Amino acid sequence: MLDIETLRIIWWVLLGVLFIGFAVTDGFDLGAAILLPLVAKNETERRVVLNTIGPFWEGNQVWIILGAGAIFAAWPFVYAVAFSGFYFIMMLLLLTLGISRPVSFKYRSKLPHLFWRRFWDWGVFFGGIFPAVIFGILVGNILLGVSFHFDDTLRIYYTGSFTDLFQPFAWWCGLTSLMMLVMHGGLYLAIKTENPIRPRAIFWSRCAAVFLIICFAVGGLWVARLMGFAVIHADPLAYSNPLHKEVTTLLGGWLQNYSHYPFTIAAPTLGFIGALGAFITAHLGNSRFAFICSGLSIIGIISTVGVSMFPFILPSTTDLQSSLLVWDASSGQFTLLLMLAAVIVFLPIIFLYTSWVYYALRGKVSERNILEDKENRLY
Numbered sequence: 001m002l003d004i005e006t007l008r009i010i011w012w013v014l015l016g017v018l019f020i021g022f023a024v025t026d027g028f029d030l031g032a033a034i035l036l037p038l039v040a041k042n043e044t045e046r047r048v049v050l051n052t053i054g055p056f057w058e059g060n061q062v063w064i065i066l067g068a069g070a071i072f073a074a075w076p077f078v079y080a081v082a083f084s085g086f087y088f089i090m091m092l093l094l095l096t097l098g099i100s101r102p103v104s105f106k107y108r109s110k111l112p113h114l115f116w117r118r119f120w121d122w123g124v125f126f127g128g129i130f131p132a133v134i135f136g137i138l139v140g141n142i143l144l145g146v147s148f149h150f151d152d153t154l155r156i157y158y159t160g161s162f163t164d165l166f167q168p169f170a171w172w173c174g175l176t177s178l179m180m181l182v183m184h185g186g187l188y189l190a191i192k193t194e195n196p197i198r199p200r201a202i203f204w205s206r207c208a209a210v211f212l213i214i215c216f217a218v219g220g221l222w223v224a225r226l227m228g229f230a231v232i233h234a235d236p237l238a239y240s241n242p243l244h245k246e247v248t249t250l251l252g253g254w255l256q257n258y259s260h261y262p263f264t265i266a267a268p269t270l271g272f273i274g275a276l277g278a279f280i281t282a283h284l285g286n287s288r289f290a291f292i293c294s295g296l297s298i299i300g301i302i303s304t305v306g307v308s309m310f311p312f313i314l315p316s317t318t319d320l321q322s323s324l325l326v327w328d329a330s331s332g333q334f335t336l337l338l339m340l341a342a343v344i345v346f347l348p349i350i351f352l353y354t355s356w357v358y359y360a361l362r363g364k365v366s367e368r369n370i371l372e373d374k375e376n377r378l379y
Contacts, residue, residue, distance in 0.1 A: 005236040005327075007336040011074045012313075012326045014343060016306050018070055022063035023135075023302055024184070024295045025354070029053035029060055031185015033101070033128030034178075036121060039189060039200040044367050046121060051365045052192040054105065059357060061097070062350070073339055077242060077329040078313050081148050085158040086138060089165055093134045101127025128185075129178065136177025139305055140170030142314060143223065143254065149319035150242055159318050169222055176215040180301060183208035183278060184294045190287035194366050202282050205290075209279040216271055216301060223308070228253020229315040229323060236327045245328060247320040254308040264307040270300030 002010070032053045040046040071079045083090060104123030111117075144167060147160030186205025190198050230253045232246035257264050274297025282290040309315075311326040330336060 001333075002337060002340075003237065004330075004333045004336070007333060007340065008236070008326050008330050010340060011070070011330065011336055012306075012310070014340075015067065015070055015074070016303065018063055018067040020299050020302050022060070022067060023181075023298045025063060026057070026060035027181045027184045027298060028188035028291075029057040029185070030128045030132050031181040031183070032189050033124045033185070034132065034182055035185055035189065035201060035204055036125055036128075038204055039186075039197050041196075043117070044370050045197055046117075047370050048193055048197060048365050048367060049189065050105070050108070050124070051370065052189060055361050056357070057105070058102075059354060064097075066350075070339075074331055074336060075313065075324075075329050076331060077240070077324050080156055081146065081158070081314055081324065084156065085146055085148055085160060086141075086165070088162045089134060089138065093131055096127050096130040096134075101131075128181075132178045132181045133174040136174035137165060137170045139177070140167070140173030141165050143173070143305070143309070144169060144226065145229065145315040145317035145323075147318045148316050149322040152243075154242070157318075169226070172215065172219055172222065176212065176219055176301075179208045179212040179215055180298055183212055183275065184291070184298060187278060187282060187287060187291040187294050190282065191291055192364055194364055198287075202287070205294075206279050206282050209275045209282070209294075212275045212297070213272060213279075216268075216275070220268065223254050224252045226254065227251060228255070229309075229312055229320070230256060231311060231325065234311070234325055234327050238328065240328050240330050240332070242322050242324055242328050245321065245323075245325065247315075247323050249320065257307055257310060261307075267300050267303040267307050271297050271304055272300070274298070274300055 032049060036046065036049050040049045068079075071082070100123050104120040104127055108117055108120040108124075146158075147164065148156060148158045150156060183205045186201040186208060189201035190205065193201065227249045228251070230248055230250055232248055234245040238244060274293045274295070277293035278290045278297060281293060312323060313326060313329055314324040316322040316324075331339075
């Protein structure tokens with residue numbers, strides 16, 4: 001049987017895999033939705049863009065549901081603090097990602113009136129841009145630390161406010177997230193569409209790639225000037241109790257892992273090289289390879305956050321000792337082991353049926369398809 005330390009590491013990695021899966025898959029349809037008013041100039045072009053993401057967006061959101069479920073079951077302390085402390089911004093995320101975007105997709109084609117369709121088109125747009133920024137803001141706040149603490153009975157107290165979430169660094173992370181998804185979505189549209197949409201999508205994706213490189217670089221320099229967190233003492237084999245450790249803060253503390261474990265520099269390197277590769281290969285006309293580079297950039301950027309913070313999952317600014325680590329915020333050994341067995345069975349199945357859907361619906365969506373299939377159109 002795997003020991004508790006190994007299981008915690010496995011689930012920390014799996015949590016990262018789920019969030020990366022969400023960013024890479026749902027990220028392209030969020031990016032395409034954001035680009036809708038920029039690349040589509042008439043009704044037929046708008047329908048082309050919407051039909052490129054129409055068959056996929058619901059399935060792509062499975063990853064964020066799996067991620068939330070994994071936090072609930074594997075990291076109950078993290079779930080309790082995050083979903084209570086970030087309650088209002090989570091509600092905003094739910095209203096845009098989970099309500100306004102699905103409704104906009106479903107209702108757009110119900111009436112042929114121009115105002116009706118333009119109204120729901122903006123619903124699709126805002127349902128893409130708001131989640132993209134909000135996810136970045138949440139990551140920025142986690143890096144800054146969250147205002148919460150536990151009492152002696154492990155009752156949680158959140159002492160922050162809604163306005164505290166919108167600090168300059170958090171906004172910068174939101175901008176970085178936005179550029180990342182616009183780049184990814186534009187390259188997806190370059191694969192799935194033809195002229196005149198394709199060159200517009202390539203143009204905006206290349207612009208986003210440039211801004212992403214700048215945002216990621218500036219963000220790294222900013223992190224070096226932030227007060228990061230460091231563990232003085234923690235027992236990886238101990239029972240989950242956030243109060244049984246010692247934590248301190250120091251300037252540039254999030255960069256310690258790169259000096260202790262030099263191989264971790266591969267994560268930010270992949271983020272930069274992937275974005276640069278997407279910029280170059282998109283210009284050369286190789287949209288598929290550019291899309292792969294974009295996905296690698298997303299993997300590198302998200303992995304950078306994970307390896308920078310390890311072993312922290314949710315640091316506390318109110319009481320350093322209450323910070324949640326990989327070692328002290330997990331469920332018990334049996335729960336982690338049982339869930340791992342379920343993941344080993346079902347995660348490959350998810351990969352298989354998702355891959356089959358993408359394969360079955362491969363190919364471009366053209367204006368000719370839209371005009372010829374008026375009665376069976378999706379959007």
